Amino acid sequence: xxxxxxxxxxxxxxxxxxxxxxxxxxxxxxxxxxxxxxxxxxxxxxxxxxxxxxxxxxxxxxxxxxxxxxxxxxxxxxxxxxxxxxxxxxxxxxxxxxxxxxxxxxxxxxxxxxxxxxxxxxxxxxxxxxxxxxxxxxxxxxxxxxxxxxxxxxxxxxxxxxxxxxxxxxxxxxxxxxxxxxxxxxxxxxxxxxxxxxxxxxxxxxxxxxxxxxxx
Numbered sequence: 529x530x531x532x533x534x535x536x537x538x539x540x541x542x543x544x545x546x547x548x549x550x551x552x553x554x555x556x557x558x559x560x561x562x563x564x565x566x567x568x569x570x571x572x573x574x575x576x577x578x579x580x581x582x583x584x585x586x587x588x589x590x591x592x593x594x595x596x597x598x599x600x601x602x603x604x605x606x607x608x609x610x611x612x613x614x615x616x617x618x619x620x621x622x623x624x625x626x627x628x629x630x631x632x633x634x635x636x637x638x639x640x641x642x643x644x645x646x647x648x649x650x651x652x653x654x655x656x657x658x659x660x661x662x663x664x665x666x667x668x669x670x671x672x673x674x675x676x677x678x679x680x681x682x683x684x685x686x687x688x689x690x691x692x693x694x695x696x697x698x699x700x701x702x703x704x705x706x707x708x709x710x711x712x713x714x715x716x717x718x719x720x721x722x723x724x725x726x727x728x729x730x731x732x733x734x735x736x737x738x739x740x741x742x743x744x
Contacts, residue, residue, distance in 0.1 A: 529740060530738050530739065530740050530741045531712075531738065531739040531740055532736055532737070532738050533707060533710045533711055533716075533736065533737045533738075533739070534707060534734075534735075534736055535578070535676075535705045535706055535707050535708065535720075535735040535736060535737055536577070536578040536705075536706060536733070536734050536735050536736070537577040537578045537644065537647060537704055537706050538577070539552065539554065539570075539572065539576065539577055539732070540552075540554055541553060541554040541555070543576070543577065543648065544647075544648045544650075544652075544653070545573060545575075545576050545577070545653075545680075546575070546653055546680060546681070547653070549573045549575060549576070550571070550572070550573040550576075551571075552571065552572050552573070552576055552577075553569070553570070553571040553572075554568060554569075554570055554571075555568065555569040555570075555571070556568060556569075557569045572732060574593070574725065574728055574729055574730040574731055574732070575703070575729075575730045576732055577704050577732055578702070578703075578704040578705055578706065578720075578732065578733055578734075578735050579702070579703060579704055579730055579731060579732045579733055580593070580596075580601065580700055580701060580702045580703070580720055580722050580730055580731060580733055581691065581695060581700070581701040581702075581703070581729070581730045582595075582596055582695075582700070582722075582728075582729055582730055582731075583695040583696070583698065584727075584728065584729045585691065585695060585729040585730050586688070586691050586692050586695050587692075587695065587696070590695060591698070592725075592726070592727045592728055592729070593722050593723075593724075593725050593728055593729065593730055593731045594724045594725060594726050594727065594728075596700060596722065598721060599673075600636070600673040600674050600698075600700045601674065601700055601702075601719070601720050601721050601722065601733075602718070602719045602720070602721060603636060603673075603717065603718065604635075604636065604715060604716070604717055604718070605635075605636035605637065605638050605674070605676070605715070605716055605717070605718035605737070606627070606630045606631070606635055606636065606637050606638065606714065606715055607638045607640055607708065607711050607713065607714055607715065607716060607737075608624070608627050608630070608637060608638065608639055608640065609640050610623060610639050610640060610641050610657070611640060611641060611642050611709075613641045613657035614657070615651075615655050615656070615657075616655055616656075616657070616658070617657040617658070618657075618658055618660050619639075619657055619658065619659055619660055619663055620660045620662055620663050621662055621663055621666045623663075624663065624666070630714075631667075631670055631672065632670070633670065633671040633672070634671065634672070634673050635670075635672050635673060636672070636673050636674040636676070636718055637667075637672055637674065637675050637676065638676040638705065638708060638711075638716075638718065638737070639675070639676065639677055639678065640678065640708040640709065640711070641656070641657045641677075641678050641679070641708075642678065642708070642709055643656040643657060643678045643679050644678045644704075644705065644706035644707065644708070647706070652680065653680050653681075654684050655684075656678075656679035656680070656684075657679060658679070658682065658683040658684060658685075658686070658690075659675075659677070659682045659683055659690050659694075660683070660686075660690075661683075661686055661689050661690055661693065664682070664689070664690045664693040664694050665693055667694060667697075667699060668693050668694060668696070668697035668699065669697075671697065672699055673699070673700065674699065674700040674701075674702060674718075674720075675694060675699055675700070675701050675702070676702040676705050676718070676720070676735070677701070677702065677703050677704075677705060678704075678705045678706065678708060679703065679704075680703055680704050681703055682694070682701065682703070702720045702733065702735065705735055708737075711737050711739065712739060713739045713740075716737040716738060716739050716741075717737070717738040717739075717741040718735070718736070718737050718738075719735065719736050719738075720733040720734075720735040720736075721733060721734075
């Protein structure tokens with residue numbers, strides 16, 4: 529029987545985000561009492577919480593989020609156990625070598641580090657495991673379709689270099705994943721479809737993994 533695991537951080541009023549990013553606001557607009565129905569105003573960054581990056585995030589001529597190939601965002605994904613990567617750990621090609629046979633052209637990778645447990649602490653946004661520039665180049669060379677991370681970004685210092693390497697190679701980057709520890713299988717069906725925001729750089733997603741879904 530299929531088993532669904534929610535991999536998404538919650539969205540709520542004043543939820544923390546990257547220091548220079550727009551702040552999140554969830555504002556009651558009408559209630560049953562005022563208008564006979566509840567409706568809420570949502571003010572949110574395109575990169576808030578669990579979200580994905582489109583190439584336009586770092587390239588003015590890059591593909592925008594509404595033009596992404598959705599088959600990159602949805603489909604079978606490899607869950608790679610990197611829980612040894614603790615605070616400030618610099619992930620390199622060496623750390624991924626044990627999984628090299630599973631990392632193929634067009635694959636989707638979910639890196640399990642358990643860093644989501646630090647949310648919403650301040651350290652969550654600055655001290656997590658990071659994708660080294662060399663590893664980003666390796667992923668780009670492998671032509672993977674999607675890279676899913678439990679950190680809010682790819683690297684606290686080399687963020688521009690790493691983002692540009694991955695996005696230039698048309699790798700969809702999903703950041704802010706959570707609860708990968710609840711996944712029992714090495715391979716799952718993954719979905720992180722973005723909102724169809726015309727001409728922009730990224731989108732919050734509701735990310736899920738489905739185990740025991742056939743065929744994978």
